[in-house]
Amino acid sequence: MKDTNIRTNRLSIAVLFFVAILLIGFITLSKPDFEYGFTTSETLDQILSMEDEMTPDEAKEIVFDETPGYKFIDIRNPYEYVKGNIEGSVNIPFQNFLADENTEFFDEMLEDSITLVVYGWDQTEANSSWMILKQLGYSNVKILMGGYGFYSGETFDMYSESEIPQYFVEEPKYNFLEIMESMAGGAIIEETKVYEKVVPVRKKKKSVVEGGC
Amino acid sequence: MNLRYIFFAALLVVLGAGLFFLPEKTNTNEMAPEKLHAELFDQTRYVSTDEVAERIINQDPSLFLIDVRTADYYAEYSLPGAANIPLEDLLSPNWEDYLTQEYMDVVFFSNGDIYAEQAWMLANRMGYKNFYIMKGGLNCWFETIIKPVKPESTASNNEFDLYKFRNGASQYFTGGELILSEEIVAEAITVTRKKKKTVASGGC
Incomplete structure (x- = not known):
């Protein structure tokens, strides 16, 4: 017991x-403040699908027709935003993305199923913003190809002869192999001019001078 | 007394079994979103094409170049010594050893810099370290290193120094053979004296 x-x-x-x-x-x-909405492999699939890349022409059409269901977000700093921006866009600098009021705004847009289009001066500038929002689970985010530079026409190179639209930044601009082959062997050799020897031909005297006076 | 014993034992068993139903916590190696976001503020993740060129020429052993373009592009042209990990295969376990090392500076590059940055973000999210992006990608590489543009005559000395370096680098990467100008063989000039035809015969 x-x-x-x-x-x-x-x-x-x-x-x-x-x-x-x-x-x-x-x-x-x-509980962590932020959690990823998509795993790395899901994110990779979304990147490779290229579905979220909007061309400048599409964006212009949306702005011109005032198509409902789209909201443009300028991720540059306020000074650059004031200099020029897409009509009806909101300025949310990338540094402030995770502030409470902004995440609330993003949540609201997701609930209302409004497509967010992030843009910077070029696509590279907005790429990280798009990736961050995407990974956080905002599936309604798109990115503007060419950025504001192309939208406003400032970075458009009218002398370019390439048939690929210039906002496809991941396309090779040149034929790398051709350039390397053409430059192989170091410097370009200048052709040396060969001067022919000028041989003056003397005229034969037709007749022997016959005597003097 | 025995009843209390049974009650406690049952409680422990229930609590222990309850542990099985706790939500599974997933991979904690991942970098938190707010940290990844903060990492993206500064531009230290970018290295310039000049820096990459200099390190290749100096045969820097801590430089590790990764081409994230497709295998076709890689077969056509890539930087010397670069490995090819296409973006779609980045997460495959085959490459894990390449990405988890800590002693080398891994530089991602593509034709532009979008794919390279996407690879950078995924690799960083997985908690790996020492990643960089070659700013401007191969398009910029050809514009600056392979075919450098001569600065204006009013440009600063620094720009001319950079141009000199790029010219040298261009020769290094496009073949590196030094072309000597053709040798000029100076012909020996022999002066031949004219033979006097007649001996001066007498004076006046």
Whole structure:
């Protein structure tokens, strides 16, 4: 009987410890502020699908027709935004993306299923913003190819003869192989001019001078 | 007394079984979104084409170039010594050893810099370190290193120094053979004296 008593006491202590550890665990369990909405492989699939890339022409059409369901977001700093921006766009600098009021705004847009189009001066500038929003789970985010530079026509090179639209920045601009072959061997050798020797041909005297006077 | 014993034992069993149903916590190696976001503020992730060229020429052993374009592009032309990991294969376990190392500076590059940056973001999110992006990609490489543009005559000395370096680098990457100008063999000039035809015969 005494034996069971000791065992029961021991067991009750064990239960106390167990419950205490569980409680501490739950209390210290911190919920992260932000969580990824998509895994890396899902994100990679979205990148490769290229579905989220909007051409400048599409954007112009949307702005011109005032198509509902789109919102343009300028990720540059306020000074650049003031200099010129897409009509009806909102300025949210990239540094402020995770501020409370902005995440609330993004959530609201996601609920209303409004497509967000992020843009910077060029596509590279907006790329990280687009990737961050995408990975956070905002599936309604698109990116403007060519950025504001192309939209406004400032970076358009009218002398370019390439048939690929210039806002496809990932296309090779030149034929790399051809350039390397044409330049192989170092410097370009200048042709040396060979001067022909000018040999003056003397006229033969037709007649021997015959005597003097 | 026995009843209490049974009750405690049952409680422990229930609590222990309850642990099985706790939500599974996924991979904690991933960089938190707010940290990744903060990493993107500064531009230290970019290296210039000049820097990459200099490090290739100096045969820097800590430089590791990764071409994230497709295999076709890679077969056509790539930087010397670069490995090819197409963006779509980046997450495949084959390349894990390349990405998890800590001693080399891994520089991603593509034709532009979008794919390279996407690779950079995914690699950083997975918690790997020491990644860089070659600013401007191969398009910029050809504009600056292979075919450098001569600066205006009013440009600063620094720009001329850079131009000199790029010219040298261009020769290094396009073949590197030094072409000597054709040798000029100077012909020995021999002066031949005219033989006097007649011996001066007497004076007056």
